Amino acid sequence: xxxxxxxxxxxxxxxxxxxxxxxxxxxxxxxxxxxxxxxxxxxxxxxxxxxxxxxxxxxxxxxxxxxxxxxxxxxxxxxxxxxxxxxxxxxxxxxxxxxxxxxxxxxxxxxxxx
Amino acid sequence: xxxxxxxxxxxxxxxxxxxxxxxxxxxxxxxxxxxxxxxxxxxxxxxxxxxxxxxxxxxxxxxxxxxxxxxxxxxxxxxxxxxxxxxxxxxxxxxxxxxxxxxxxxxxxxxx
Numbered sequence: 001x002x003x004x005x006x007x008x009x010x011x012x013x014x015x016x017x018x019x020x021x022x023x024x025x026x027x028x029x030x031x032x033x034x035x036x037x038x039x040x041x042x043x044x045x046x047x048x049x050x051x052x053x054x055x056x057x058x059x060x061x062x063x064x065x066x067x068x069x070x071x072x073x074x075x076x077x078x079x080x081x082x083x084x085x086x087x088x089x090x091x092x093x094x095x096x097x098x099x100x101x102x103x104x105x106x107x108x109x110x111x112x113x114x
Numbered sequence: 115x116x117x118x119x120x121x122x123x124x125x126x127x128x129x130x131x132x133x134x135x136x137x138x139x140x141x142x143x144x145x146x147x148x149x150x151x152x153x154x155x156x157x158x159x160x161x162x163x164x165x166x167x168x169x170x171x172x173x174x175x176x177x178x179x180x181x182x183x184x185x186x187x188x189x190x191x192x193x194x195x196x197x198x199x200x201x202x203x204x205x206x207x208x209x210x211x212x213x214x215x216x217x218x219x220x221x222x223x224x225x226x
Contacts, residue, residue, distance in 0.1 A: 033213065040218075041218060042216040043158075043214070043216040044216075045215070094214075102160050103160065103214065104159075105157050105158040107157045108157070
């Protein structure tokens with residue numbers, strides 16, 4: 001299985017600021033994804049992080065709000081920009097493409113915007 | 115649009131009792147269905163997938179295309195089964211099972 005390190009594990013941020021979340025995997029993976037889990041809701045896919053090119057965003061999510069980088073096959077960042085209290089969620093990194101084709105998840109980043 | 119519905123937010127059973135966590139889906143094509151589990155203070159992990167037709171930790175799930183359901187069952191619940199369970203669907207073109215649509219989850223509590 002993949003070992004995924006997601007940082008920070010939690011943060012409390014002021015509205016109007018930005019937070020960058022990092023996802024590091026211990027092996028090269030084909031695909032990396034970012035999900036959001038708002039309080040009481042299910043996990044929702046934000047985007048697919050593409051290595052060396054712009055991320056592919058799902059409906060309702062835009063690059064200006066959630067810029068994503070993926071400089072190589074083992075690392076990605078998600079930035080939550082110009083935060084508001086509605087952005088308070090758990091953000092999860094997911095990776096796939098290993099031998100058994102299972103999708104693995106990071107521990108998540110619990111973000112609170114005040 | 116694809117959608118996964120888990121009608122029960124909470125489910126409480128006694129140890130040794132049968133348990134069934136319900137999952138219904140909406141998808142026009144041929145989906146791949148999964149159950150993910152998150153134990154307390156642990157990360158989300160795959161429990162089982164319908165294409166494997168396997169039993170994991172005593173749990174099984176059968177895909178019923180007629181009823182568009184993928185209920186998770188275990189004949190005798192154990193206390194260590196207490197966790198949050200998520201049903202998920204992959205309907206990505208090409209059969210990718212990485213890009214997932216999740217239900218809201220069911221919190222299972224197994225009482226001693």
